[in-house]
Amino acid sequence: MPFPHRSLPTFRDIFGRWGLILALAIVAGSGCGGGGGDGSGALDETAVRQLLRIPAHMAVPAVPEFNPITAEKIELGRHLFYDKRLSANGTQSCESCHHQSLAFTDGAVRSVGSTGVVHPRNSQGLGNAMYNASFTWSNDTFVWLEDQIVVPIISDNPVELGVTDNVRAEVLSRFETDPLYQSLFAAAFPNDDAGVTLNKIIFALTSFCRALVTSNSPYDRLLAGEDSALTARQLDGLRLFNSERFECFHCHSGINLTVSYRDFNSDPETVTFPFFNNGLYNIGGSGDYPIHDQGLFNLTADPADRGLFRPQSLRNVAVTAPYMHDGSIATLEEVIRHYARGGRLIENGPNAGDGRLNPLKSGLIRGFQATDEEVAAVVAFLKSLTDETFLTDPRFSNPFQ
Numbered sequence: 001m002p003f004p005h006r007s008l009p010t011f012r013d014i015f016g017r018w019g020l021i022l023a024l025a026i027v028a029g030s031g032c033g034g035g036g037g038d039g040s041g042a043l044d045e046t047a048v049r050q051l052l053r054i055p056a057h058m059a060v061p062a063v064p065e066f067n068p069i070t071a072e073k074i075e076l077g078r079h080l081f082y083d084k085r086l087s088a089n090g091t092q093s094c095e096s097c098h099h100q101s102l103a104f105t106d107g108a109v110r111s112v113g114s115t116g117v118v119h120p121r122n123s124q125g126l127g128n129a130m131y132n133a134s135f136t137w138s139n140d141t142f143v144w145l146e147d148q149i150v151v152p153i154i155s156d157n158p159v160e161l162g163v164t165d166n167v168r169a170e171v172l173s174r175f176e177t178d179p180l181y182q183s184l185f186a187a188a189f190p191n192d193d194a195g196v197t198l199n200k201i202i203f204a205l206t207s208f209c210r211a212l213v214t215s216n217s218p219y220d221r222l223l224a225g226e227d228s229a230l231t232a233r234q235l236d237g238l239r240l241f242n243s244e245r246f247e248c249f250h251c252h253s254g255i256n257l258t259v260s261y262r263d264f265n266s267d268p269e270t271v272t273f274p275f276f277n278n279g280l281y282n283i284g285g286s287g288d289y290p291i292h293d294q295g296l297f298n299l300t301a302d303p304a305d306r307g308l309f310r311p312q313s314l315r316n317v318a319v320t321a322p323y324m325h326d327g328s329i330a331t332l333e334e335v336i337r338h339y340a341r342g343g344r345l346i347e348n349g350p351n352a353g354d355g356r357l358n359p360l361k362s363g364l365i366r367g368f369q370a371t372d373e374e375v376a377a378v379v380a381f382l383k384s385l386t387d388e389t390f391l392t393d394p395r396f397s398n399p400f401q
């Protein structure tokens, strides 16, 4: 068992739940409740590879049978992603917290929702997010992107787009009466005339997010066989990253530099949901993280789950500062020094405590000696994960500009 600290449900245990979640989420009267699949049948692996332009050095991401991916759904999703009419008060779109130029993060320590409420967490990058085994910083029940994407739309705590039950019909009608969206919805869901439903919005937005492939960084070029893609210093950093001294690779490995991973051909029985306590906090020596966000514990109420978060993908990490689930580390240098210390010391204030001594900390966060030059080399390697084409690719940009 690679992650022995926690007994994990297998993917198969929980992946049948999507229908139930939709049934709960979607208000009665939004039509027949179907309207997700388009009846045209799922694409095979080769067709998905072509549609999403996945290069040979990467596997094809998983696509659920209940939401076959098509170019038309991606295009509808792209419009919705950038459309502020998707928030109840018309002030925010998904893009408000996920800017393309920042690899779809927002640069804030913690995101602010459409009504001004501060989200407990730092916005996550969306490039290659579809390969994660589970979604958000810490949730082992969100196993499809669809599970996650309903949340920013309808959540009332914290409010993001704020499309709560009482305003949902009005928000849907904004799209139903717009000729542009009438044709986009008709093209995306050709065998369904139930109009605009929340279900269709979620399936289209998810198709767009599933298409956010980042695959052209210098590191990709190295993997694809271009020996000179990384500088000498970046190669030194890669070696340190993969060394038993630095330990990074135990949690950040594979094509997205995270062990939270699955793709088109993953066996559901072997997909695992890794979460680790990184020793960021140890309030009062009790193992606690700040009370408003204790990671997986917030869902499970198991005290052993305090501080457990998903190892983040490091794709484009040089442009996604600040770092960690609460944005509490400002730079990559400081991230590496945190690991080198083996946990963070907070000397004063409500969060005071020595994270190095957190009793729930992963055994892989042991601390290590590192020279300034070595830290700089690892930072240089992390910068080789930036894919400039992804940050400006017109396929992922705002269609209204």
Ligand code: HEC
Pocket: 081, 092, 093, 094, 095, 096, 097, 098, 111, 112, 113, 114, 119, 121, 122, 123, 124, 125, 126, 129, 132, 134, 135, 136, 137, 138, 145, 148, 149, 152, 153, 159, 160, 161, 205, 209
């Ligand atoms: C108010 C800011 C905000 C808005 C608006 C917002 N997000 Fe997010 N997004 C976040 C934050 C914060 C997280 C991390 C959530 C968590 O860990 O609980 C996140 C996480 C995600 C993830 C999970 C990524 C992963 O790797 O697991 C996806 C996908 C996502 N958002 C897509 C969207 C889409 C699509 C929309 C529009 C419907 C949207 N977001 C609107 C702030 C926002």
Ligand code: HEC
Pocket: 137, 241, 246, 247, 248, 249, 250, 251, 252, 275, 276, 277, 278, 280, 309, 310, 311, 312, 313, 314, 317, 320, 322, 323, 324, 325, 326, 332, 335, 336, 339, 340, 362, 364, 365, 378
């Ligand atoms: C025990 C597993 C583990 C090890 C070892 C590990 N990490 Fe992490 N990493 C994580 C987890 C979990 C998070 C998210 C933690 C959080 O937000 O509380 C994370 C977050 C990060 C982030 C922030 C990403 C973001 O978008 O905010 C960076 C950068 C990072 N790690 C780099 C490294 C480097 C470099 C090393 C080696 C020195 C390393 N990690 C070692 C598990 C690990």
